[in-house]
Structure formats: C-alpha cells, structure tokens
Amino acid sequence: MFQCNPRMHVFQLFFHFCPYRNLLDMDTFSKSDPSKTEVIDNTLNPDFVKKFILDYFFEERQNLRFDFRLEKPLGGIQGKKCGTIIVKAEELNNCRVSKWFFVPIKIKTVKFWSYLVMFTTFYLLLFLYRFTICHKTEVVKNTLNPVWQAFKIPVRALCNGDYDRTIKVEVYDWDRDGSHDFIGEFSTSYRELSMGQSQFNVYEVVNPKKKGKKKNYKNSGTVTLLSFLVDIEVTFLDYIKGGPYQLNAYAMALKAVGEIIQDYDSDKMFPALGFGAKLPPDGRVSHEFALNGNPQNPYCAGIDGVMEAYYQSLKSVQLYGPTNFSPVINHVARYAASVKDGSQYFVLLIITDGVISDMAQTKESIVNASCLPMSIIIVGVGPAEFDAMVELDGDEVRVSSRGRQAERDIVQFVPFRDYIDRSGNHILSMARLAKDVLAEIPDQFLSYMRTRGIKPSPAPPPYTPPGQPVQTQI
Structure with missing residues (x-):
C-alpha cells in the first residue's frame, strides 16, 4: 500500500536488486536493469499484483531499492514523507511452478x-x-x-x-x-x-x-x-529424473531380487548373461552372451556390477528375437552339474518380456536340471500373455519332456505387472516381488539336499577373544 496526498496519480513501481558482491560499485543501482510492476492509475493506494522472485543467500548482503514513476509529481513538503511502501516477503515452498x-x-x-x-x-x-x-x-x-x-x-x-x-x-x-x-x-x-x-x-x-x-x-x-x-508443465529436471538413471522394469526386478539373494553368496561375484540380441561387430544373434562383454569372465561384482553391465550392454547390442531360454538354462546347468556335493547351490534369475520361442527345448532343459543343485526364477515383464511360463512353474503339474517328468519343482514364475504399486511406492511393491519370487527357494534347496542325503556342515566354533579360556559343552 502507498499512501500520499489526496490527488489522483498513475503509479508504477521499479524494483532494484544489488547483491553483496556489487556493493563496492557505488553506481550499481543506476546501472542495473530494474524489474517493473504493472501500471496502476487513479488510486491513492496502489496494490501491485506482480511478484518478484529472488534467490536468498544466507552468506551475502542483498540490498533492495524501490522507485516510483508517477504521471504527476507527488505533492507535499520537501523533506517530509509522501507515503509508505509496505513490502511483504515469504519463502517459497518446494512446489511446482508449472x-x-x-x-x-x-x-x-x-x-x-x-x-x-x-x-x-x-x-x-x-x-x-x-x-x-x-x-x-x-x-x-x-x-x-x-x-x-x-x-x-x-x-x-x-x-x-x-x-x-x-x-x-x-x-x-x-x-x-x-x-x-x-x-x-x-x-x-x-x-x-x-x-x-x-x-x-x-x-x-x-x-x-x-x-x-x-x-x-x-x-x-x-x-x-x-x-x-x-x-x-514439465521442466528440465523432469527430463533429468526420467533419464537413464530411472530404473526400468528389468532393472527394478533385478535389483529387488538380487539385493536379497546376493547375501547368500560368499564372494558376491555373479555371471550375467543376455539372450536375444545381435552382437557387435558382425551382428550375429546370440542367446547366451556375457553382459560385461567378456565371455571368458562374465562375472560381475555384486548386483550393482550386474546393473552396470546391463546398462552398458544396452548401448552396444541390438535387441533381437526369438526368445530362447534353453541356452542360458543349460549354461547354468553345466556349472551345477560339476558341483553335486552340496557345497554350492545355483539360482538362475531370468527376466524377460516375451513368450518362449523354444518351449520344447526349455522343458527338456528344466527336466534335466531338476536333478541338479539349482533353481530358476522367471520374472515376466510387460503386457504379454505368459501362459507358457505358468506351465513351466510346475506348481500344479510337474514339467515333463519326452515322457520324463522333472524330479522336483525348480521353477518359480511371477508377472512383474502384478507388483506395480499404483500409488508410486516402488520400494513396497519391489519388496513384495522379492518375497514372492524367493519364497520357494528354501524348500527347493532342502528338497535337493534331502533327496541326496547331504548333511549340513558343522557350524564353525564361536569366536573366543584372545586370552580367554575356550568353553566346551558336553
């Protein structure tokens, strides 16, 4: 509000801002390009609508100056107050201006x-x-x-x-x-x-x-x-937030399951394989390639290493059909077949968005692997129909191939879309996903050990601090 003598005027307010670093420049205000309010006429008490937004710096002195432009000069006695400016300020909350x-x-x-x-x-x-x-x-x-x-x-x-x-x-x-x-x-x-x-x-x-x-x-x-x-109205930051660091469905599923199951691995080194892509430099189609680009050593350090290899592979390979599961299943089965003494157990996590192109071969691979120390988790991503994968799950009918039935159920399948939280709480939804896909692993592990008569190794003795007597139990 601006109060002055009772005459009608045309008002416009000029706003100058001087940061601390320019205080040494005595002519700063005259050189500055002032911000202007709208023009208000025929009132003694103009109330300006236009607002000014300033960055606040705790460590700097920020000078402000207000000038009025009038169609007619203000009346009054020189040296006397001709009116009052009321300035109201408020800190902006973190809300979208768009x-x-x-x-x-x-x-x-x-x-x-x-x-x-x-x-x-x-x-x-x-x-x-x-x-x-x-x-x-x-x-x-x-x-x-x-x-x-x-x-x-x-x-x-x-x-x-x-x-x-x-x-x-x-x-x-x-x-x-x-x-x-x-x-x-x-x-x-x-x-x-x-x-x-x-x-x-x-x-x-x-x-x-x-x-x-x-x-x-x-x-x-x-x-x-x-x-x-x-x-x-989207902003630059919206695009940044939605960029490559935003986890897609594959990465979300991999991270949700991997971060839990990695704690059961002693060295935290995981081989990561891709399937269904054309590889550089000749464009050959592969259903069993190392995500890190090193076929001799496809191991990645922790789930974070697997995630990094996954993102890097997306930049170098061209995704390509069909969707064949049997090569990666057979790849893990070869490792599992070499260690049958119960010292190691293998879990294969397959994340896919398509139907199975080699259903017969996949069934045969699962039947062959059912006698090995391994389990298979399949997460279906996308809107496709996953009837074939439900069949592989084997909860109701055991998987069979060429007249042979799987020795035990080693497959767990879940569709990723069933775990999308509509409220946007991805942490909660991914926790439910991990819980469901890993729920059958303990029973599958125990079924292998029991059928093979493998006993657990004795637990290591409890830690005894130096200088204290070792306690024994009879």
Missing part, C-alpha cells in the same frame, strides 16, 4: 443494480489475517451475470504449495475514476477449488458492512466455479 488451474466464474445477483462493470480480485493469506493480492480478472461490462474468461495462476503464486491456505476473493463494481464499489467477498482454498464444479464450489458473495447493518441481508449474489484444470 501447475496452473483455470477458473471461469459467474455471479448471479439477488438484488437489482443498474448494469454493472465488474471484476474480481484474488488475495492470498500471507500471514495470519494479512492478505496479499495475487490476481485480478478482466473487467466485464454491462451485465448482471458476468462470466470471466478462464485464467491461469501458478499454484506457487496462489497458495505457495499449501493447499489449505485461505484464498479470499473480492468482487467489485468498476468505476472509471478508480473508486470501485465493493460488492462482496468470499473465502476458499486450493483444495476446495480442485474439487471442480460441484455443490461445494458455489459461494455466497457477502458484504460484511451490509450484513452488520441489515437484518434481512443474506448475500449480494453467488459465485459458481464452472471448471477447474491442473496442467503440469
């Missing part, structure tokens, strides 16, 4: 006025019982039922991310000389407005002065919200 909503409003009068020239003003509750203007609609002329055009306001400017903050709306009858007649007001919030057109967004426009003086006074009309829309 969210907008559109609000056409209609007022229905309950008392006859001559044709009105009307506009509305939106005020934001900045501090308790103190409001600051955040928007003015256009003026609608010569109607008792004005409908204002849809307008957009950043959520930050309207409520600073606080959806329950009070928003006050005032309705005026516009006068050319600036002495606008106050019709009434009402209060709402972003949360209420976000409900859209409904019974909750019909507001009574009340003039407090009339309500206090007239017993039968109820309101000066009603304002109805006709529509509401939130439009998200």
Whole structure:
C-alpha cells in the first residue's frame, strides 16, 4: 500500500536488486536493469499484483531499492514523507511452478443494480489475517451475470504449495475514476477449488458492512466455479529424473531380487548373461552372451556390477528375437552339474518380456536340471500373455519332456505387472516381488539336499577373544 496526498496519480513501481558482491560499485543501482510492476492509475493506494522472485543467500548482503514513476509529481513538503511502501516477503515452498488451474466464474445477483462493470480480485493469506493480492480478472461490462474468461495462476503464486491456505476473493463494481464499489467477498482454498464444479464450489458473495447493518441481508449474489484444470508443465529436471538413471522394469526386478539373494553368496561375484540380441561387430544373434562383454569372465561384482553391465550392454547390442531360454538354462546347468556335493547351490534369475520361442527345448532343459543343485526364477515383464511360463512353474503339474517328468519343482514364475504399486511406492511393491519370487527357494534347496542325503556342515566354533579360556559343552 502507498499512501500520499489526496490527488489522483498513475503509479508504477521499479524494483532494484544489488547483491553483496556489487556493493563496492557505488553506481550499481543506476546501472542495473530494474524489474517493473504493472501500471496502476487513479488510486491513492496502489496494490501491485506482480511478484518478484529472488534467490536468498544466507552468506551475502542483498540490498533492495524501490522507485516510483508517477504521471504527476507527488505533492507535499520537501523533506517530509509522501507515503509508505509496505513490502511483504515469504519463502517459497518446494512446489511446482508449472501447475496452473483455470477458473471461469459467474455471479448471479439477488438484488437489482443498474448494469454493472465488474471484476474480481484474488488475495492470498500471507500471514495470519494479512492478505496479499495475487490476481485480478478482466473487467466485464454491462451485465448482471458476468462470466470471466478462464485464467491461469501458478499454484506457487496462489497458495505457495499449501493447499489449505485461505484464498479470499473480492468482487467489485468498476468505476472509471478508480473508486470501485465493493460488492462482496468470499473465502476458499486450493483444495476446495480442485474439487471442480460441484455443490461445494458455489459461494455466497457477502458484504460484511451490509450484513452488520441489515437484518434481512443474506448475500449480494453467488459465485459458481464452472471448471477447474491442473496442467503440469514439465521442466528440465523432469527430463533429468526420467533419464537413464530411472530404473526400468528389468532393472527394478533385478535389483529387488538380487539385493536379497546376493547375501547368500560368499564372494558376491555373479555371471550375467543376455539372450536375444545381435552382437557387435558382425551382428550375429546370440542367446547366451556375457553382459560385461567378456565371455571368458562374465562375472560381475555384486548386483550393482550386474546393473552396470546391463546398462552398458544396452548401448552396444541390438535387441533381437526369438526368445530362447534353453541356452542360458543349460549354461547354468553345466556349472551345477560339476558341483553335486552340496557345497554350492545355483539360482538362475531370468527376466524377460516375451513368450518362449523354444518351449520344447526349455522343458527338456528344466527336466534335466531338476536333478541338479539349482533353481530358476522367471520374472515376466510387460503386457504379454505368459501362459507358457505358468506351465513351466510346475506348481500344479510337474514339467515333463519326452515322457520324463522333472524330479522336483525348480521353477518359480511371477508377472512383474502384478507388483506395480499404483500409488508410486516402488520400494513396497519391489519388496513384495522379492518375497514372492524367493519364497520357494528354501524348500527347493532342502528338497535337493534331502533327496541326496547331504548333511549340513558343522557350524564353525564361536569366536573366543584372545586370552580367554575356550568353553566346551558336553
């Protein structure tokens, strides 16, 4: 608010900002390019809508200067105060500046006025019982039922991310000389407005002065919200967040299962194989290639190493069909066949988005592997039908091939889409995925050890600090 002698003026405010590092430059303000507010005319108390956003630095001194431009010079005695500037500041919350909503409003009068020239003003509750203007609609002329055009306001400017903050709306009858007649007001919030057109967004426009003086006074009309829309305008950071560091379904499944099962491996070195891709430099199709590009040593250090090898392989290979499972199953089976004494147990995790192209060969590979110390986990990614993989799971009917039935159930299959959390809580959904795919591993492990009569190795003796007697039990 700016107060001065009772004459009409045209006001425009200039805002200068001087950071601490420029304080030594005595002519900083004169050289700076000031920000400007809108022009307000025919009022002694201009209330500027335009806001200025500044970065705050705790360690720097930041000087501000405000200048007024007037059509006529301010009256008054030289050296005396000609008015007061009220500056209100607030820290911006971390909310999207790109969210907008559109609000056409209609007022229905309950008392006859001559044709009105009307506009509305939106005020934001900045501090308790103190409001600051955040928007003015256009003026609608010569109607008792004005409908204002849809307008957009950043959520930050309207409520600073606080959806329950009070928003006050005032309705005026516009006068050319600036002495606008106050019709009434009402209060709402972003949360209420976000409900859209409904019974909750019909507001009574009340003039407090009339309500206090007239017993039968109820309101000066009603304002109805006709529509509401939130439009998200993406930013540079949105693209960065959605870039290569955003886990896709393959990576999410691999990380969820791998981070749990890796704790049961002593050296944390995992061979990682890909299948269904054309490899450089000749473009040959392979269903059994090392993700790290080293066929002689396909081992990766921990699940993080597997993830890194996976992302690197996506840059060098060309994904290509068909989807053959038997090569990778046979690859792991060769390792498992060489260690049958129970000292090692192998778990093969297959993540795929397609149907099986070599179903017969895959069944035969599973039947052959069912007598080996290994289990197979299959996670199906994408919208494909996975009926064939359900068949491989073998929970209801044991997998068979060429008249031979699998010695034991060693396959667990789950579709990834069943574990997508609609609320966006990927941590919880991936925890459920890991729980379900690993649930059968202990029983599969025990079934192999029991059928082979393999006893667990004796546990190592408990650690005894040096200098203390060794305790024995009888």
